[in-house]
Amino acid sequence: MVDLLTRFWDRFAGAAERLAASRFAAVPRAPARFGPLQLLGLAVMAGLTGALYWGLNTYWETNWLAAEDGLSEWGTVGMYLVGVPLAAFISLRLWRSGHRRMALFYCAIAVVLLTAVLEEISWGQRVFDWETPEALAEVNFQDETTVHNIPIFDRAVNGAFALASLLGLVGIAARIALHRRGVVTTLDLLLPPVLLAAPFFMILALTGIGEPFRDLMGLLGLRPVGGETAEVLSGVCVVVFLMAVIRGPLPLSTGGSADST
Numbered sequence: 001m002v003d004l005l006t007r008f009w010d011r012f013a014g015a016a017e018r019l020a021a022s023r024f025a026a027v028p029r030a031p032a033r034f035g036p037l038q039l040l041g042l043a044v045m046a047g048l049t050g051a052l053y054w055g056l057n058t059y060w061e062t063n064w065l066a067a068e069d070g071l072s073e074w075g076t077v078g079m080y081l082v083g084v085p086l087a088a089f090i091s092l093r094l095w096r097s098g099h100r101r102m103a104l105f106y107c108a109i110a111v112v113l114l115t116a117v118l119e120e121i122s123w124g125q126r127v128f129d130w131e132t133p134e135a136l137a138e139v140n141f142q143d144e145t146t147v148h149n150i151p152i153f154d155r156a157v158n159g160a161f162a163l164a165s166l167l168g169l170v171g172i173a174a175r176i177a178l179h180r181r182g183v184v185t186t187l188d189l190l191l192p193p194v195l196l197a198a199p200f201f202m203i204l205a206l207t208g209i210g211e212p213f214r215d216l217m218g219l220l221g222l223r224p225v226g227g228e229t230a231e232v233l234s235g236v237c238v239v240v241f242l243m244a245v246i247r248g249p250l251p252l253s254t255g256g257s258a259d260s261t
Helices: 002-023 036-058 071-096 100-120 122-128 151-180 186-190 194-209 211-219 228-247
Strands: none
Touching (some): 002 151, 002 186, 036 194, 071 228, 100 186
C-alpha cells in the first residue's frame, strides 16, 4: 500500500512539475520549507475550523450568531467584501507586470466575490426593505430577491463549493510537491497555502460528501445543521488565499516577465 501511494505521489508530482515548466514562468524565489512551524499553523487552523463547526452547529438556534442576519452571515459578507479589493489589486498588479491571463483570472474572482456580497444582502433588499417580486417569491424558498435561494441554483452553489474545495486540496498537494522539488513558478499564484487544508476539507465534507459525513458526525452528536459553516469557511479561505498571494514575493511589481502566464 505504501509503495502504491509513493508511486502515485511521484506521478502526481511529476505531472505538476511538467505543467509548471510548460505553462508558467519561473520565479526567482527559494522554495518553501514545510517544517514544525507549518505543522503548527496547520494544527491551529484545524482547531479553529473544528471550533467554528462546533459553535455554529451547537448554537445554530442562537439568532445573533447563526440565524439570518446573524454574526456568521454578516461575517461572511465582510470577508467576501474584503476579498473584492484584494483580488482587484492583485489583478491590476499582474496586468501591469505583463501577466494578462492571470490578471483576468483575479478580475473574475473579484466579480464573483462582489456578486456573492450582493446576493448575501439580497441585492440591497435587506438595506432598503423592498418587497420581493411575486414571480421570484414563488420560486425562492426564503422569499428574497436572490438567485442562490432558488432550489436549482442552491444545488449549483453547493456543487461549486465542493468543486472549489476539492481543487483547493489538489492545489495544496501540488504546491507541496513542487516546492519539495525546488520548482517555484507563477503557478504559485493559483495554488492555495498549506494552511487552508482543514477549511477546504471541511467545506468539501459539508457540500460534497454530504449525507455520509452528516451521518458520521451524527454518531458523535455533532450532526451539521444549516449551511452557514461552509459559507463562513469559504470567506476565511478567500481572505487567507488572497493575502498569501499579496505577501508572497511573486511577480506583482511592474517590469515582470511577459505573459507566460
